[in-house]
Amino acid sequence: MQELVKINNLSKKYRKNSFYSLKDVNVTINDGDIIGLIGKNGAGKSTFLKLITKAINPTTGSIEYKGQNIHQADNVLEPFGIMIETVFLPYLSVIDNLNFYLEIHNKTEYKDNIKNTLNLVGLWAHRNRKPADFSFGMKQRVALAIALVTEPSFLILDEPFVGLDPVGVSNLIDILKQWASKRQVTMIISSHQLEELESLCTRYIFIDQGQLRKAFNKNVALMEIQTTKLSDDLIKTLKQYGQTVEYNAQNNKIVISKDISQKDLNNLLLILTQAQVINSISNNNSQLKGFFDTEKG
Known part of the structure; x- marks a missing residue:
């Protein structure tokens, strides 16, 4: 498989902390990998995802995507679908949020995907409601819909199964499996729901106390x-x-x-x-x- 992401000596130390939240991580991600990111709360998983998505800058080290340092290049994450934190506007309706997202990213050609995407995450019936009053689980589903609507070639999802009922979880796993097999979509999925990860992932990265303890295949x-x-x-x-x-x-x-x-x-x-x-x-x-x-x- 072709090497897609190369992470070299990646470390992050927040100014307010005396310790590193992530320390000297080295790992490669290949085209088509479905990576399950596992570890306890506070292990450094969120920091790892935020670094890969350019939400924060590393203290030391680098992340390369197709040979480009993502923190030194513009628009390098264009093919990514990202769900880490809620990025929607709470006082716009769900459907208006998706339309707005596609418009500001110049991806209006994907508007025909909105209905299917909202059906997938169980929000089509709530498309005209505003997320401000949603439960945490429903807000997660809005964020998930935004990450999926453009059919990205690289998905980064943080707790995507939260808020979905068993049918919704099964449907999402089926869709992600189809994308992986038919479109070679690469994925990093962080979740505490181990059964769902095992039904989907091909590789795992285990982070503990800010360090990469083990990277292993299914x-x-x-x-x-x-x-x-x-x-x-x-x-x-x-x-x-x-x-x-x-x-x-x-x-x-x-x-x-x-x-x-x-x-x-x-x-x-x-x-x-x-x-x-x-x-x-x-x-x-x-x-x-x-x-x-x-x-x-």
């Missing part, structure tokens, strides 16, 4: 094995299976990827059985939940 776990405390020799044996097997010594848990071969799986289960270290075996359908478990401590 890798659905096949099973989890709860064990007794393993010997050093057994731990060395597990490492021979590479990324298909992860072991967390703190909670004595082995996570086995679905990418493991049948031969390796049989050999591993035989080794663990002979060592008499298995307490329980369970299916694990949540890679992210398991990942957070392994990152505790």
